[in-house]
Amino acid sequence: MIGNILNSIAFIAAITSAIMYFLNFRGFQNTLNFARIAFHTMATSTILASVFLLYLILTHQFQYKYVYSYSDTSLPLGLLISTFYAGQEGSFLLWALWMAIIGVILQQYSAARGDLEPRVMSVYSLVLSFLLLMITPLVKNPFALIYSEPFMASANTINPQFFNLPFLSNYLFTDNSTGMNYVKIDQSLVDALNSAGIGLNEFIINGKGLNPLLQNFWMQIHPPILFVGFAAMSVPFAFAFSALMKNDYKKWIGQALPWTLFAAMVLGLGIMLGGYWAYGVLGWGGYWAWDPVENSSLIPWIVSVAALHTMLVQKKTASENSIGAFAKTNLVLVILAFVLVLYSTFLTRSGVLGDASVHSFVDPGYFAYLLLLIFMGTFIVLGGGLLIYRWNYLKQITPPQNNLLSREFALFTGSVVLGASALVTFLGTSAPIFGKSIQIEFYNEMNLPLGILIGLINGLSLLVKWKSSDGKELLKKSVFSLSASIVATIIMVFAGVRDFKMILFAFASSFAFFVNAEIAFKILRRNLEKAGAYVAHMGLALLFIGVIASSKYDKSIDVNLVKGEPADVFGYKLIFTGYSPTQDGKYLFNILIEKDGKKYKASPVMYYSEYNQGIMRNPDIVPFITKDIYISPISYDDGSSTHSDGQTFQLKKGETIKYGESEIEFVAFDLPADAMQKMMSGGDFEIGAKLVVKNYGSRYEVEPKYGIRNGEKLNDPVEIKEANLVINLVSISANDKMVTLQIEPFKVERQQQEIKREILAVTASIKPFVGLVWLGTVIIVAGFFISMLRRLKESRN
Amino acid sequence: MKTRYYIGGFIIVVFLGLLFYNFTRTNIEYESDFTQVMAKGKTCKATGVWVKEKSFQEDVQNRTFIFYLRDAKNNEMKVIYRGIKPNNFEIASNVVVTGKYENGVFHATDVLTKCPSKYEGQNINTSGS
Numbered sequence: 031m032i033g034n035i036l037n038s039i040a041f042i043a044a045i046t047s048a049i050m051y052f053l054n055f056r057g058f059q060n061t062l063n064f065a066r067i068a069f070h071t072m073a074t075s076t077i078l079a080s081v082f083l084l085y086l087i088l089t090h091q092f093q094y095k096y097v098y099s100y101s102d103t104s105l106p107l108g109l110l111i112s113t114f115y116a117g118q119e120g121s122f123l124l125w126a127l128w129m130a131i132i133g134v135i136l137q138q139y140s141a142a143r144g145d146l147e148p149r150v151m152s153v154y155s156l157v158l159s160f161l162l163l164m165i166t167p168l169v170k171n172p173f174a175l176i177y178s179e180p181f182m183a184s185a186n187t188i189n190p191q192f193f194n195l196p197f198l199s200n201y202l203f204t205d206n207s208t209g210m211n212y213v214k215i216d217q218s219l220v221d222a223l224n225s226a227g228i229g230l231n232e233f234i235i236n237g238k239g240l241n242p243l244l245q246n247f248w249m250q251i252h253p254p255i256l257f258v259g260f261a262a263m264s265v266p267f268a269f270a271f272s273a274l275m276k277n278d279y280k281k282w283i284g285q286a287l288p289w290t291l292f293a294a295m296v297l298g299l300g301i302m303l304g305g306y307w308a309y310g311v312l313g314w315g316g317y318w319a320w321d322p323v324e325n326s327s328l329i330p331w332i333v334s335v336a337a338l339h340t341m342l343v344q345k346k347t348a349s350e351n352s353i354g355a356f357a358k359t360n361l362v363l364v365i366l367a368f369v370l371v372l373y374s375t376f377l378t379r380s381g382v383l384g385d386a387s388v389h390s391f392v393d394p395g396y397f398a399y400l401l402l403l404i405f406m407g408t409f410i411v412l413g414g415g416l417l418i419y420r421w422n423y424l425k426q427i428t429p430p431q432n433n434l435l436s437r438e439f440a441l442f443t444g445s446v447v448l449g450a451s452a453l454v455t456f457l458g459t460s461a462p463i464f465g466k467s468i469q470i471e472f473y474n475e476m477n478l479p480l481g482i483l484i485g486l487i488n489g490l491s492l493l494v495k496w497k498s499s500d501g502k503e504l505l506k507k508s509v510f511s512l513s514a515s516i517v518a519t520i521i522m523v524f525a526g527v528r529d530f531k532m533i534l535f536a537f538a539s540s541f542a543f544f545v546n547a548e549i550a551f552k553i554l555r556r557n558l559e560k561a562g563a564y565v566a567h568m569g570l571a572l573l574f575i576g577v578i579a580s581s582k583y584d585k586s587i588d589v590n591l592v593k594g595e596p597a598d599v600f601g602y603k604l605i606f607t608g609y610s611p612t613q614d615g616k617y618l619f620n621i622l623i624e625k626d627g628k629k630y631k632a633s634p635v636m637y638y639s640e641y642n643q644g645i646m647r648n649p650d651i652v653p654f655i656t657k658d659i660y661i662s663p664i665s666y667d668d669g670s671s672t673h674s675d676g677q678t679f680q681l682k683k684g685e686t687i688k689y690g691e692s693e694i695e696f697v698a699f700d701l702p703a704d705a706m707q708k709m710m711s712g713g714d715f716e717i718g719a720k721l722v723v724k725n726y727g728s729r730y731e732v733e734p735k736y737g738i739r740n741g742e743k744l745n746d747p748v749e750i751k752e753a754n755l756v757i758n759l760v761s762i763s764a765n766d767k768m769v770t771l772q773i774e775p776f777k778v779e780r781q782q783q784e785i786k787r788e789i790l791a792v793t794a795s796i797k798p799f800v801g802l803v804w805l806g807t808v809i810i811v812a813g814f815f816i817s818m819l820r821r822l823k824e825s826r827n
Numbered sequence: 828m829k830t831r832y833y834i835g836g837f838i839i840v841v842f843l844g845l846l847f848y849n850f851t852r853t854n855i856e857y858e859s860d861f862t863q864v865m866a867k868g869k870t871c872k873a874t875g876v877w878v879k880e881k882s883f884q885e886d887v888q889n890r891t892f893i894f895y896l897r898d899a900k901n902n903e904m905k906v907i908y909r910g911i912k913p914n915n916f917e918i919a920s921n922v923v924v925t926g927k928y929e930n931g932v933f934h935a936t937d938v939l940t941k942c943p944s945k946y947e948g949q950n951i952n953t954s955g956s
Contacts, residue, residue, distance in 0.1 A: 434831065450842060457850060465857050467872055472853035476846060588890065643917040664911055665887040677886045687884075768880070791887060 033082050033173030040075035040126070041162040043068045044155050051152035055275065062148065069137060069155060076130040076162070080114075080123060083172055087113055092237050093230040095176045096120060098183070102239035112250045113240050115257070118379060118398075119165060119172035124254065126161045128261035133158065136265060136289075143285055143825070149272035157264045160405045169398055176234070177215045185211035187236040197222050242639045242646055248307035252300060256327060259297025260371050263330060265289040266337070267368035267413070270361050274416045277423065279353045283345045283360065288822040290341065290364070294334045295814035301327050302807040313649040313662050315795070316581070317803060320473045322383050325459040326374035329452050330367045336448035337363035339441045346496060347438060352429050355438055358421070359445070365413035370456075372406040382463050433498035440491035447487060451480045474581075478531055485538025485574060488567055489545035510548055515540035522575075526583055536578055543571035559820045566813025573806025579799035586795040588664070591621065593788035601625060602659065606790045609666065619663055619790050623652060634663040634792065657798045664791040677774070678760070683767040692725040692753050696769055699762070700733055714739050717762055719769045725753035734759035734771070751776055855925065861902035870927045877922050878903060885912055896922060896933075904928070908935040916940055 050065030083096070087110060092098045100116040115121040133154055140146040164170055176183070182203065192198065201219050203212045213219075215234070223233055240249075269286035273279050304324060305317035318324065340356040340363065348354030377383055380399045433439065454476040458468040493499075493507050518540040519533060527536055550564035589597050591606035598604075603624040609617045616637035623630040635648040645665075652659040679687050679694075686695040700718030716737035723730040735746035736759040747758035758772040858864050858871045875896035881903070883894040892908045906924055916922075919940035926935035 454846065457846070461850075461854070462857075467855045467857060468850065469853040469855060472849050475849050475853070644912075664890075667887075677884055679884050680881075682880065 033079055033086075034167045034171065036075045036079035036082060037123075037162065037165055037171070037173065038167065040072045040079060040130075041159065041166050043072035043075060044159040044162050047072055048152050048155035048159055051148045051155060055148040055152060065148070065151065066137070069133065069151060072155070072158065072162070073130040073134050076123075076126050079173075080127045083120065083123060084111065084114055086173075087111070090237070091231055092187070092234040093176055094172075095174045095178065095181065096172045098176050098187070098234065098237045100237070100240055102187075102237040103235075105240060105245075108247075108250045109240060109245055112244075112253070115253050116240055116244060116249075117172075119170045119174075121253065121257065122161060122164045122170060123172050125257045125261055126158065126165065128254075128258050129154075129158050129161060129264065132258075132261055132265065136268075140285075144281070145276075146272065146285065149275050150268045153268040153271045153275075154264060157268070157409070160408070164398070164401060164405075169401060176230070177217055177220050180214055180216040182212040183215050183234060184238065185213055187234055187238065188213050189233055189235045192228065192233055195226065239641055242637075242641055243312065246307075246311050246648075248303060248311060252303040252307055255296060255303060256300030259293060259300045259327075259331075260375075262289065262293035262296055263334065263368050263371045266293060266334070266364045267409075270364040271413060271416065274361065274420055277420060279357045279361070279424070279427075280348055283341050283348070283354070284821070284825050286364070287338075287341055287345065288818050288825055290334060290338055291814055291818040291821060294331060294338060295811055295818065297327065297331050297334070298814070299807070299811050301331060302804075306804065309800070310651060311648055313647055315586075315649075315660070315662065317800070320455075320458070320470045322459045322462065323378050325455050325473075326377045327371075329455050329459070330370035330374060332448050332452040332455070333363055333370055334367040336445040336452070337367060339448075340445045343438045343441050347429070353427055355429060356442060357428050358424050359442070361417055361424075363445070363449075365409075365417065369406065369410050369413060370452075372409060376402045376406050377459065435494055435499045435501065435504070437491055437494050437496045437499075440487055440494055444484065444487040444491060447480050447483045451477055451484075454480070478535060481574060482531070482534045482538045485535065485542040485571065488542040488570070489538075492545050492549060492564075492567075508545070511541060511544035514544040518544075522578075527578065529582065532578055532582055536575065539571045539574035539578070543568055543575075546571065559816065559823075562813050562815070562817030562820060564813070565816060566810045569806045569809030569811075569813055571806070572802050572809060576799050576802030576804075576806055580797045580803065584795055584797045586793060588791065588793050591790045591792060593790070596624075599794045600796050604794065606788070608788070609790075617666075619666060619792075621650075621661060621790070621792070623659060630659075632659065632661045634661050636663045636666060653801060655801060657796055658800045660795040660797050662793040662795075664793060666791070667789045678770060678772050680768060680770045689755070689773045690775070692723055692755055694757070694771070694773070695722045695724075696720075696771075697722055699767070699769075700735075705737075716744070717759075719759050719762070719771070721748075721757065721771075723750060723753060723755065723757075725750075725755075728752060732757065736760070736762060749776055857923075859898055860900065861896070861898045861904045862900075864904065864933065865928050868928050870925070872923055872925050873904070873933065874898075874921060874923045875904070877916070877919065887911060892938075896924065904933050905931070906933045906935050906938075908938050910938070913938050913940055 047065050047068035050061040050068055053061040054065055086094050086097050087101055090097070090101070090103055096117060096119055097113075100120075101110055101113040105113065113120075115124045133151075136154060137147065137151055140150045165172060167173070185202070198213070201214045201216075203214060204210070205212065215230075220230055223230060266286045266289050269282045269289065273282035301324070302317075304327075308314040308319065308324075309317040337360060340359045344354035344356050344360055346354070380402050455473060458472050461468045489508075489511060493504055493511075515537055519537040522536045522540075523533060527533055546564040546567040550561050550568065553561045553564065585600060587599060589599055589604070591597050591604055593606050593608060596603045596605045605622040605624070607620045607622050609619045611617055612635075616635050618633040618635055621632045621634070623632060630652045632650040632652050634650040635646075637646055638644070639646045647663045649660055649662040651661075677689065679689075681687055681696050683696055683698065686693055688694075697720040700720055702716070705715040705717055714737070716735055716739070718733040718735045721732050721734070723732060730750050730753065732748040732750065734748045734757050735744070737744045745758055745760070747756055749756050754776045756774050756776050760770045760772050762769050856871050857874060858867075859874045861873065861875065864871060864873045873896065875898045878895040878897045881895040883892075885892050890910055892910060892912050894906055894908075895903050896906055897903050906926075908924070916938075921941040923939040923941065924933060924935040925937040925939075926933055928934075
């Protein structure tokens with residue numbers, strides 16, 4: 031109840047705030063205070079609602095559907111907190127929470143800057159209204175009780191002491207395909223429990239838990255930061271829209287710049303943290319897979335970065351009687367960046383990506399789907415509509431283009447290239463909506479030339495002067511950076527970069543690096559404050575070089591490591607030394623890596639997950655300055671059973687499979703009359719599978735056996751020397767009339783060899799200079815931060 | 828002044844041309860009808876459900892995983908995947924395989940499993956007990 035009330039208040043207050051601020055903008059003086067009160071009421075309610083949800087999670091109130099669906103009692107505190115945003119409801123609430131907090135700061139910021147507040151805050155409140163509408167009790171309510179709709183709760187989350195309640199049998203169900211038991215929780219069960227004096231949170235004592243894929247350190251960091259970025263992107267939008275409202279386009283640039291820098295910085299950081307998560311923990315093998323969910327947040331980031339550059343030009347070229355260059359471009363880009371954030375949300379939350387993405391959410395229901403569309407549509411229509419309405423006026427007041435060889439024009443060209451890259455990524459990511467899909471090659475093929483251009487333009491734009499430059503001077507200025515980048519490129523060619531486009535990309539990135547480094551070096555000594563852009567550019571150039579090296583020139587091989595026996599992999603000696611269990615039920619597979627007398631250790635992880643009903647694998651990385659050694663586990667064989675070289679087959683009665691030159695048919699079970707009963711009761715039993723094996727015209731009838739003898743599992747494999755076969759019956763499923771067989775070639779030495787051979791199969795890769803990608807990211811963020819401080823200072827004037 | 832627009836226009840035309848060319852070249856269609864997958868014999872993303880009743884083979888040493896998929900019209904198709912059984916395969920409600928149908932077998936280069944229970948409530952078939 032409390033949660034629902036808080037969320038409803040927040041929603042109503044947000045709408046009220048939007049309307050009151052708007053009325054104030056239209057000239058009603060007395061609504062300003064009311065608008066401020068409404069806004070702060072919204073912020074307070076949203077914060078309280080978030081605190082309340084966190085409280086419900088921390089105290090395991092499993093009678094709430096959200097708490098039940100994403101958390102359980104076993105999670106450590108950090109991960110327990112992160113279940114706050116593990117589902118759609120909570121992540122919308124988190125987004126709204128960040129917007130509320132940012133909004134409080136924005137309110138003060140805008141109140142201190144002329145007549146800005148009513149316009150900016152009315153737009154901002156409108157955005158918040160939509161977000162809060164998403165989590166009201168009618169749509170995606172994080173505070174829904176579990177029985178609001180009849181809910182199937184797994185029997186093992188129910189307090190076992192209540193299973194003997196007489197009325198409970200009406201609510202027990204079994205899923206025949208998995209054999210799992212469920213309790214149907216609905217209003218009538220809750221009533222029955224209440225009349226028996228049992229509270230629902232005594233009855234449900236555990237939750238479904240968090241997907242193990244999400245159970246790691248980065249889950250606690252990546253989503254919250256990404257959502258700060260999403261939330262912050264609505265601020266520049268509010269400024270641009272405010273400018274359109276007032277029909278005044280000069281001041282908003284300076285006021286929006288620090289916010290745009292902040293939004294781009296945080297969103298960029300969030301995106302790259304996701305990349306690190308995918309690389310270091312999920313074992314995707316790389317940091318960027320062009321997955322639609324990754325792309326959909328990259329697109330608004332690219333557009334916002336493009337906007338930053340042309341905003342800078344407008345700010346620089348604005349004067350007493352001119353609004354500055356690219357005024358139209360800036361409005362379009364800033365509005366677009368925000369709309370693309372909404373588009374990203376729509377793509378990832380509406381289920382439209384269904385088959386295309388590893389981690390898109392499932393269908394949220396028709397109503398939420400429609401609401402997301404309306405959310406996005408509203409701001410496209412509002413932003414686009416007002417822009418078109420003002421377009422003619424804007425055209426009149428925008429000054430004409432200037433010299434081709436000027437920094438203004440170079441920055442504009444840079445933004446156009448960024449826009450092209452965003453367009454490419456947008457098209458590829460949106461393709462699944464139309465039932466098409468794009469291979470990753472598309473992104474690489476299209477973005478590589480754009481990347482080359484970005485590097486070149488980046489360097490060039492800083493060598494040319496504002497307004498106009500002459501060619502000779504330009505050439506003189508670029509002597510150092512040109513020669514340095516040629517040397518760097520030659521070094522990279524010697525190091526193995528041979529692909530022509532890659533050589534160009536290497537040159538362009540080095541060029542950007544040296545130009546910026548030269549300027550940064552000159553500036554840094556005098557004025558750190560102004561170095562932000564150059565620092566960020568150097569970071570980008572380093573990131574690019576990291577991308578060149580790690581994406582095109584990595585080496586990878588599958589190896590089987592026998593315990594204790596060294597294997598040679600890319601000049602390194604790998605020794606599997608055995609596994610060790612961790613406290614949370616996973617297994618570390620320890621590998622000793624040796625080269626030139628130096629020793630390193632890698633411990634990739636494998637474990638069986640009940641939640642996913644499968645083997646989960648996490649890689650491990652040994653980072654060096656020039657490369658990462660990346661080890662992904664594949665499988666482990668303890669050598670005790672006979673299937674080390676074998677294959678597993680599952681086959682039905684009457685079915686035939688081929689193994690090598692042999693055909694094996696499963697004819698019938700050899701099932702003693704009482705075997706089933708004994709199997710159920712846990713007694714000794716023996717079941718055989720009658721097989722017919724055909725090999726080069728010979729026919730063998732064999733019967734591997736499987737069962738329990740004296741409480742121990744018994745496997746009685748059959749060997750057919752002539753057909754070079756050993757067949758082991760691993761398990762049976764009498765209901766489906768199926769058997770699982772492990773078949774391997776017969777080896778004479780197998781019998782003599784009593785020693786267990788433990789084998790760990792891994793994929794080992796050498797990924798050169800991945801570290802540069804992360805280093806570049808850190809430097810970019812630092813550059814953004816420096817710039818943000820500088821622009822914040824300037825915005826006060 | 829005019830030449831600037833010509834050059835700009837030319838670059839845009841080249842870019843859009845490249846975009847269109849690469850888009851069509853790397854485009855893979857989704858196909859939920861296996862008769863189409865088999866008939867066309869070109870690279871596509873086939874979606875279906877894993878046929879649990881039929882045999883599967885997993886050969887970890889040689890990184891081969893062979894299984895059967897079924898589409899909505901009950902057409903079945905044998906899939907050979909050069910790799911290991913992906914995470915979540917057992918509980919996947921839907922499997923998307925990328926590859927090509929050749930000589931009676933679908934050769935998959937990628938297997939993607941979709942799990943409804945991952946983020947949302949589990950839908951289960953129930954029967955009274």
